Amino acid sequence: xxxxxxxxxxxxxxxxxxxxxxxxxxxxxxxxxxxxxxxxxxxxxxxxxxxxxxxxxxxxxxxxxxxxxxxxxxxxxxxxxxxxxxxxxxxxxxxxxxxxxxxxxxxxxxxxxxxxxxxxxxxxxxxxxxxxxxxxxxxxxxxxxxxxxxxxxxxxxxxxxxxxxxxxxxxxxxxxxxxxxxxxxxxxxxxxxxxxxxxxxxxxxxxxxxxxxxxxxxxxxxxxxxxxxxxxxxxxxxxxxxxxxxxxxxxxxxxxxxxxxxxxxxx
Numbered sequence: 001x002x003x004x005x006x007x008x009x010x011x012x013x014x015x016x017x018x019x020x021x022x023x024x025x026x027x028x029x030x031x032x033x034x035x036x037x038x039x040x041x042x043x044x045x046x047x048x049x050x051x052x053x054x055x056x057x058x059x060x061x062x063x064x065x066x067x068x069x070x071x072x073x074x075x076x077x078x079x080x081x082x083x084x085x086x087x088x089x090x091x092x093x094x095x096x097x098x099x100x101x102x103x104x105x106x107x108x109x110x111x112x113x114x115x116x117x118x119x120x121x122x123x124x125x126x127x128x129x130x131x132x133x134x135x136x137x138x139x140x141x142x143x144x145x146x147x148x149x150x151x152x153x154x155x156x157x158x159x160x161x162x163x164x165x166x167x168x169x170x171x172x173x174x175x176x177x178x179x180x181x182x183x184x185x186x187x188x189x190x191x192x193x194x195x196x197x198x199x200x201x202x203x204x205x206x207x208x209x210x211x212x213x214x215x216x217x218x219x220x221x222x223x224x225x226x227x228x229x230x231x232x233x234x235x236x237x238x239x240x241x242x243x244x245x246x247x248x249x250x251x252x253x254x255x256x257x258x259x260x261x262x263x264x265x266x267x
Contacts, residue, residue: 012026026070045130056211059103104211107210109123138174156168
């Protein structure tokens with residue numbers, strides 16, 4: 001029986017089980033799903049708990065309402081906070097985003113509206129990004145006298161290349177969903193009413209994939225992307241060898257021979 005994930009829901013983050021996926025919904029539509037310190041602490045805890053669920057195949061992150069995925073850090077909350085006191089706020093947003101990046105399942109950002117600042121950085125921490133054709137993206141921090149500080153300067157160049165990332169980060173420019181698709185920032189753009197179904201289809205595809213295999217493949221990609229090719233191949237082999245000694249590997253071979261869908265258990 002699938003675990004009831006609603007128990008993980010908080011005042012600011014709603015969690016739902018939809019088939020093989022956990023839907024994590026930033027639930028502050030009145031504030032354009034801004035990432036307050038408390039929301040970030042809650043999101044980090046939720047991300048850690050989801051990583052322990054072997055039945056999950058995907059985690060979909062989206063925003064409540066139809067205006068914003070997340071408009072970024074809650075600047076109203078930080079109003080009047082001196083530079084020396086901002087550390088806990090920055091630690092909380094970085095901690096939440098890094099916790100999402102560390103989930104050993106496929107993470108999908110379903111970007112349903114504005115994704116600015118920390119909201120954009122949260123989307124960048126996900127493995128797959130899809131967007132509504134009403135979505136917009138921007139790391140606008142330089143226009144506020146700061147700079148991206150929750151992974152944007154590191155993850156955006158890895159996603160779209162250094163030149164394009166510099167263009168967006170150094171100008172603070174906002175781009176629409178069509179430009180995001182052209183840059184390879186997102187892999188799919190659909191009308192707003194089709195976004196949830198598109199994300200759920202991706203989750204459905206993952207039902208046929210072994211959780212340990214996904215986790216080790218993610219480890220090989222993320223750990224090897226900046227290594228020399230010879231070192232990257234060693235890492236790949238080490239990750240591959242782990243999958244050889246799993247029950248799911250044996251189940252996959254049996255299912256193939258018996259011409260039936262595999263029943264993976266994540267072990």
